Amino acid sequence: MALDAILKPINRLGRGTASALAELGYAGAILVESVYFALVGWRHGQPVRPAAIVEQMRQVGIDAIPIVLLLSFTVGLMLGIQFVSAFSEFNAESQVVMAVAKSVTREFGALITGILVAGRSGSAFAARIGSMNVSQEVDALYVIGIEPVRYLAAPALVAMLVMLPTLTVLANTAAIVGAALYCAPVLEVSPVVYIIQTLHALEMRDIWEGLSKSVVFAVIITLVGISTGFGVTGGAEGVGRATTRAVVLSITLLVVADMVFSFFLNR
Amino acid sequence: MKNECTTEARDGLHLVKVAGEVDLSWSQSIRKAVLDALGRAPAVGVDLSAVTYIDSSGIAALVEGFQSARGKGQKFALVAASPQVRAVLQLARLDRVFPMVDTAEAVTS
Amino acid sequence: MDAEPVIDVQRLNVWFGKRHILHDVDFRVMPGEIRVIMGGSGSGKSTLLRHLLGLLKPRSGSVRILGTDIAAASSAEVLRLRRQMGVSFQGGALFTSMTVGENVALPLREHTDLDENTVRIMSRLKLEVVNLGGFQDLMPSQLSGGMVKRAALARAIVMDPKLLFFDEPSAGLDPVVSAELDELILQLRDAMRMSIIVVTHELESAFKIADTITVLDRGHILMTGPVAAVRASDNERIQDLLNRRPRKVEVDTDEYLRRLTEAEVD
Numbered sequence: 225m226a227l228d229a230i231l232k233p234i235n236r237l238g239r240g241t242a243s244a245l246a247e248l249g250y251a252g253a254i255l256v257e258s259v260y261f262a263l264v265g266w267r268h269g270q271p272v273r274p275a276a277i278v279e280q281m282r283q284v285g286i287d288a289i290p291i292v293l294l295l296s297f298t299v300g301l302m303l304g305i306q307f308v309s310a311f312s313e314f315n316a317e318s319q320v321v322m323a324v325a326k327s328v329t330r331e332f333g334a335l336i337t338g339i340l341v342a343g344r345s346g347s348a349f350a351a352r353i354g355s356m357n358v359s360q361e362v363d364a365l366y367v368i369g370i371e372p373v374r375y376l377a378a379p380a381l382v383a384m385l386v387m388l389p390t391l392t393v394l395a396n397t398a399a400i401v402g403a404a405l406y407c408a409p410v411l412e413v414s415p416v417v418y419i420i421q422t423l424h425a426l427e428m429r430d431i432w433e434g435l436s437k438s439v440v441f442a443v444i445i446t447l448v449g450i451s452t453g454f455g456v457t458g459g460a461e462g463v464g465r466a467t468t469r470a471v472v473l474s475i476t477l478l479v480v481a482d483m484v485f486s487f488f489l490n491r
Numbered sequence: 492m493k494n495e496c497t498t499e500a501r502d503g504l505h506l507v508k509v510a511g512e513v514d515l516s517w518s519q520s521i522r523k524a525v526l527d528a529l530g531r532a533p534a535v536g537v538d539l540s541a542v543t544y545i546d547s548s549g550i551a552a553l554v555e556g557f558q559s560a561r562g563k564g565q566k567f568a569l570v571a572a573s574p575q576v577r578a579v580l581q582l583a584r585l586d587r588v589f590p591m592v593d594t595a596e597a598v599t600s
Numbered sequence: 601m602d603a604e605p606v607i608d609v610q611r612l613n614v615w616f617g618k619r620h621i622l623h624d625v626d627f628r629v630m631p632g633e634i635r636v637i638m639g640g641s642g643s644g645k646s647t648l649l650r651h652l653l654g655l656l657k658p659r660s661g662s663v664r665i666l667g668t669d670i671a672a673a674s675s676a677e678v679l680r681l682r683r684q685m686g687v688s689f690q691g692g693a694l695f696t697s698m699t700v701g702e703n704v705a706l707p708l709r710e711h712t713d714l715d716e717n718t719v720r721i722m723s724r725l726k727l728e729v730v731n732l733g734g735f736q737d738l739m740p741s742q743l744s745g746g747m748v749k750r751a752a753l754a755r756a757i758v759m760d761p762k763l764l765f766f767d768e769p770s771a772g773l774d775p776v777v778s779a780e781l782d783e784l785i786l787q788l789r790d791a792m793r794m795s796i797i798v799v800t801h802e803l804e805s806a807f808k809i810a811d812t813i814t815v816l817d818r819g820h821i822l823m824t825g826p827v828a829a830v831r832a833s834d835n836e837r838i839q840d841l842l843n844r845r846p847r848k849v850e851v852d853t854d855e856y857l858r859r860l861t862e863a864e865v866d
Contacts, residue, residue: 269679269711360693367653368707368755369682514760515712522718544793546760548714551721578791583728 250455251447254373258381261374270371276379284345284380285387289394291344296336296395300328300402307403308410317411324403325422326430330489333396334434335482338441341388342474346449349380350470353453354463362454372454381446388442389435396434437485441478448474496521498528505532506570506595510541513549522552529559534566536598539576550579557589568598604667606631606763606795607652612661614647614819621647623819625661631762634789634796636806639816640841645799648816649767652797653687654678666762683711686756690767692748694740694755700727701736704755711759726754730784746777753781757788764788766798770805778802782809803842807831815841 262272307320353376356362365372400422401415408418452470456462494511505528509521528535537553539545553569560567568590572580580586592598609627613620622644629635639645650656651663654670663670668681694703705723708714714722727733730750740748749769756764766785770778782805788794800806806813806827813830815822817837823830830838840847 268676356695359691359696360689361695363653363655364687364689364693364695366655367682367685367687368710369679370706370710515714519714519718522715546792547722547725547758548712548718548760550725551718554721554725555717575791578787582787582791583725585725585728 247451247455251451254377254451254454255381255443255447257371257373258378261371261378262382265371265374265378269369270374272374272378272382276375277382280379280383281387283348284341284383285391288341288344288387288391292337292340292391292395293398295340296333297398297402299332299336300324300399301406302402303327303332303399304403304406308407320407320411321418321421322425324407325400325425328399328403329396329426329430330433331482331486333399334392334437334441335478336399337388337391337395337438338445338478338482339475341384341391341441342445342478343471345384346445346474347467347471349446349449350453350456350466351463352376353450354456354466355460357454357456358459358463377446377450380450381443384442384446385439388438388445392434392438396431433485433489437482440481440485444477444481445474448477496524498524500532501595503532504534504536504595504599505529506536506538506598508538508541512543513545515546515548518546518548518552521549522555525552525556526559529556529563529565529567534599535560536568536570536592536595538570538595540571540573542573542576545576545579547579550583550585553589554585566598568592570595570598603630605629605664606633606666607797608662608664609648609651610662610664612648612651612658612663614644614651614656614659621819622651625816625819625821627652627814627821627824629795629797631795632789632793634785634798634809634811636810636813637797637799637816638801638803638806638813638841640801642818643816644819645816646767649765649797649799653685653765654681683707683759684762685765686759686761686763687765688749688752688756688767688769690771692740692752694748694752696740698740699736700732700738700740700743700751703740703751704736704758707755707759723754723758726758727751729757730754731780746773749773750777750781753784757792757794760792762794764794764796766796768800768802769798770800770802778805785809817841 261270265271303324304320307323308317311317311320311323353362356376362372365375400419404415404418404422408415411418413421449470452466452473456466458465494513494517495509496517497508499506499508507521507524507528513521525535525537535556537556557567569576569592571593572591577586580589605628607627607629609625612622612625612627614622625648627648637645637648647656651658651670652665654663654665657671665681666684668677670678673681694700695706698706701723704726705719708719708722712719724733724736727736730753732747732750732754735743735747735751740751743751753766756766769781769785773781785796785798786809789796798806798809810827812824812826814824815830815838822835822838823833825833831842833839837847839845
């Protein structure tokens with residue numbers, strides 16, 4: 225019995241690790257296949273349709289623009305408030321421009337956008353593919369001769385790879401405008417001058433850091449949503465569980481990946 | 492039997508003769524032959540007596556021809572359809588839609 | 601005529617974990633044949649069907665469809681095979697984001713470069729065949745259960761497949777619609793020369809359409825034979841199925857006690 229108490233957790237840990245590895249492998253396979261179909265699928269009768277990509281771009285990108293702008297504007301404003309109050313303690317208000325510019329472009333623009341899209345689209349991927357799985361629509365794709373990865377995953381991945389960086393650029397802009405509205409009066413400059421100062425403070429690598437993160441976020445959100453969807457069992461309840469799991473897991477991975485990125489890029 | 496589609500010009504009538512197994516691989520050429528014939532003659536018959544099998548892409552070619560003929564007030568009929576063709580037409584109740592005649596002469600009458 | 605079987609399954613064994621789902625299954629269907637696979641729930645008929653559709657690959661034994669070994673086929677060969685197969689799933693499995701017409705036309709759009717006119721005519725023709733003429737612009741969610749099933753059949757036959765699979769055609773349908781579907785299955789075979797595999801547990805429908813019936817029970821093929829032979833069979837399990845008798849469950853004392861008392865393994 226004592227042995228049992230030791231072995232059971234080890235057993236459970238082993239199984240957990242095995243299933244996590246299996247899932248990682250599965251997501252990796254989806255990534256490789258999606259890229260394969262997007263590049264050379266048309267040569268093997270499995271083309272990724274531009275119309276499907278455009279439709280996905282609308283759903284994950286265009287439709288998300290208002291909420292991304294609103295949220296990042298608010299976050300920008302908030303950062304402005306915090307930085308102004310923090311820096312004024314050392315009489316270093318002039319550094320606010322630099323601090324806001326760098327933290328938005330390197331960190332918050334990409335992160336806010338990523339979390340938002342994970343909530344909107346990661347869950348949508350999981351729900352859509354999950355319910356298709358439950359109703360045998362995925363099987364139907366197979367027997368019609370349409371590779372589900374080509375038809376469901378590849379357009380979503382391509383759309384996300386284009387739209388997430390685009391949304392991130394919009395988010396950066398909205399956040400800086402938000403910060404300008406609060407900070408410019410405090411710094412006794414006009415908002416336009418504030419923004420010009422921001423542009424001077426920014427280096428190319430600040431923008432790249434945020435954008436390269438958003439590319440990684442796009443891959444994470446898509447793969448987690450889609451692989452969770454394909455793994456759904458157990459009817460409508462299973463679809464609900466998968467949706468929740470897709471959001472929680474992709475946001476967790478997003479934040480961890482962000483931290484790792486920031487660590488290595490700022491050494 | 493060899494798959495073949497030829498057009499014969501008779502007085503006031505083009506007769507498209509189809510033979511063999513009509514399937515996706517060449518039904519588009521029948522479609523073209525039928526539409527071409529309709530472009531050149533006021534009446535078109537499609538002879539299906541030597542057709543041993545016809546799939547729905549072949550039927551679709553005939554439907555398109557018939558639709559185009561009706562739109563322009565031309566005469567169009569299926570001539571001497573084989574039992575195999577009739578069976579396929581009956582599936583979609585098209586035997587009651589197409590004019591079906593036994594001889595090429597009957598197309599124009 | 602070529603006498604090559606359209607389906608040739610040999611010594612198929614399937615395990616899910618420790619459970620032995622199919623035992624040494626041999627299954628052969630000839631061109632133009634209507635074969636009914638019968639069996640209760642848990643008999644393994646769905647698993648057999650999934651192997652015939654190539655959704656599962658055999659680990660032990662072989663599955664040949666239209667002469668191609670599913671396990672060894674390249675993806676190009678599988679694709680060629682799929683164009684000659686049509687499947688009507690139990691729940692229809694229509695794509696909910698597309699109209700009925702787009703559903704039916706999808707295989708044509710994906711696999712052929714036919715003229716758009718031809719695609720439209722062909723797909724609407726199939727809707728006429730299943731008595732759904734004019735319904736092409738509705739969404740699947742606007743259809744009744746019987747209509748979904750018929751639309752799914754239209755999609756399954758839109759490419760004029762050589763092989764048609766039909767999973768539980770009459771489940772949940774009213775008797776008239778189900779009789780119409782039976783009639784249609786017979787016509788499709790005669791006019792379009794399809795070979796048709798129907799999985800069902802509805803006896804009446806099975807006896808009406810089948811040339812031959814395969815009876816599956818707990819993973820074993822009890823018999824394969826013409827309708828009359830199945831009806832006349834003196835196998836007790838087959839007679840149980842035919843006469844809707846509850847099966848006699850044998851009780852093994854040791855096994856029973858083990859099931860009740862064994863500690864859980866997780």
